[in-house]
Amino acid sequence: MKRNNVLIxxxxxxxxxxxVVGLAAGTTGCRTVGIDVxxxxxxxxxxxxxxxxxxxxxxxxxxxxxxxxxxxxGLIHPFGPxxxxxxxxxxxxxFEKVTVSTNGVVPAGVDATLTPEVQRCAIAYQxxxxxxxxxxxxxxxxxxxxxxxxxxxxxxxxxxxxGKSTVFQLLFDDLANKSYQAFQESPEIKLLIAKKSGAAM
Amino acid sequence: xxxxxxxxxxxxxxxxxxxxxxxxxxxxxxxxAGPSTQAKTVESQGLKITVDPILDAERGNTYFKVDPANSRxxxxxxxxxxxxxxxxxxxxxxxxxxxxxxxxxxxAQDQDVKGHYGTANGLAGAAAPLLLFPGPDLLALPLxxxxxxxxxxxxxxxxxxxxxxxxxxxxxxxxxxxGFIYFxxxxxxxxxxxxxxxxxxxxxxxxxxxxxxxxxxxxx
Numbered sequence: 221m222k223r224n225n226v227l228i229x230x231x232x233x234x235x236x237x238x239x240v241v242g243l244a245a246g247t248t249g250c251r252t253v254g255i256d257v258x259x260x261x262x263x264x265x266x267x268x269x270x271x272x273x274x275x276x277x278x279x280x281x282x283x284x285x286x287x288x289x290x291x292x293x294g295l296i297h298p299f300g301p302x303x304x305x306x307x308x309x310x311x312x313x314x315f316e317k318v319t320v321s322t323n324g325v326v327p328a329g330v331d332a333t334l335t336p337e338v339q340r341c342a343i344a345y346q347x348x349x350x351x352x353x354x355x356x357x358x359x360x361x362x363x364x365x366x367x368x369x370x371x372x373x374x375x376x377x378x379x380x381x382x383g384k385s386t387v388f389q390l391l392f393d394d395l396a397n398k399s400y401q402a403f404q405e406s407p408e409i410k411l412l413i414a415k416k417s418g419a420a421m
Numbered sequence: 422x423x424x425x426x427x428x429x430x431x432x433x434x435x436x437x438x439x440x441x442x443x444x445x446x447x448x449x450x451x452x453x454a455g456p457s458t459q460a461k462t463v464e465s466q467g468l469k470i471t472v473d474p475i476l477d478a479e480r481g482n483t484y485f486k487v488d489p490a491n492s493r494x495x496x497x498x499x500x501x502x503x504x505x506x507x508x509x510x511x512x513x514x515x516x517x518x519x520x521x522x523x524x525x526x527x528x529a530q531d532q533d534v535k536g537h538y539g540t541a542n543g544l545a546g547a548a549a550p551l552l553l554f555p556g557p558d559l560l561a562l563p564l565x566x567x568x569x570x571x572x573x574x575x576x577x578x579x580x581x582x583x584x585x586x587x588x589x590x591x592x593x594x595x596x597x598x599x600g601f602i603y604f605x606x607x608x609x610x611x612x613x614x615x616x617x618x619x620x621x622x623x624x625x626x627x628x629x630x631x632x633x634x635x636x637x638x639x640x641x
Contacts, residue, residue, distance in 0.1 A: 230426070291576070292573070292575060341583070342576075344573070344577040344579075344580040345572070345573045346446055347446065355580055355583050355584050357586070357588065359588075359589050370511060370591070370622070372624070373511060373591045374590050375588035375589045376588075377584070377588065406593075407509075407593040408591065
């Protein structure tokens with residue numbers, strides 16, 4: 221009887237210990253995760269020949285300061301600065317001429333504008349936080365040179381699903397490669413090039 | 422004596438943590454089933470759109486880990502094909518609306534709408550500078566976040582919604598795409614009919630082509 225009481229007491233204490241530790245972990249407040257990635261977009265199959273267009277890369281404050289708070293962990297993921305750097309680098313590797321606009325003013329004389337936007341983000345955690353599995357949907361909109369009419373839109377799904385040390389680099393590599401491929405294969409971009417070269421003749 | 426008690430206490434706590442955390446990671450299969458027999462297809466100006474609401478528990482549980490009858494998110498499978506030769510169709514969630522009989526129609530991405538039918542689209546407001554994933558009111562998933570395992574399972578379920586989501590895009594001639602759109606449903610009357618309206622825009626010819634799909638809901 222006494223042994224049973226001791227056992228019950230121990231279990232009760234253990235439950236309390238788990239609850240206290242869990243509560244402490246859950247009330248440590250929001251923490252910010254460091255997004256440590258290469259400043260340049262790492263494109264695996266980058267061609268030496270760039271797309272013969274001059275584009276205005278429209279980066280607004282919402283994109284450049286983008287953050288994602290993971291609902292389960294409360295961790296803040298400030299993707300914005302990396303998204304900005306990677307977008308500029310990606311476009312500079314893809315198009316002949318890139319003019320970056322961060323104030324909403326459409327650069328003069330461009331063939332088209334290109335606007336990136338984060339459509340969605342989600343992070344899944346392994347039990348006990350062993351690793352993260354991230355999906356980020358990045359939307360690209362190509363508009364006419366005056367930034368009015370939509371010419372083409374695509375959304376690429378970037379994934380990173382390994383250990384915490386490499387997950388963000390994998391995510392951004394995936395986004396860069398899929399975006400680059402989408403630009404290269406876009407029939408509307410090819411049409412725009414054809415129109416431009418036709419007009420020049 | 423105290424050391425022995427501390428040891429017992431530690432072992433008990435570890436046991437409880439491990440029991441709560443479970444061992445495996447939840448895995449959810451990719452959707453490969455395509456449209457079901459109840460799917461509706463409409464073709465206009467070379468654009469063919471198929472809509473298939475996920476109403477059955479089997480597909481809901483298998484591909485989303487939710488029971489459509491008890492969740493407050495409407496899941497609709499969408500397939501589109503551009504069979505035209507000179508049109509490029511823009512299909513984005515901003516131009517997809519769920520219209521309930523007798524209610525004002527709600528834009529899929531309008532976060533400010535506070536209508537009877539709830540705010541849609543079911544997932545997070547990407548338009549906000551700080552991306553927040555939906556709370557329980559947005560994705561009323563039947564999960565209890567009481568342990569490490571269920572917490573990680575919940576994150577897997579939520580991410581699965583994003584992984585399967587329709588990707589906003591233009592479809593050039595010959596292209597096709599598929600994905601899911603989600604509508605958050607706060608109140609769902611079984612007697613009300615609902616219509617999915619999609620305004621597809623031809624970016625080459627600057628014309629809008631509107632598709633409407635009557636949907637029958639039996640969920641609450």
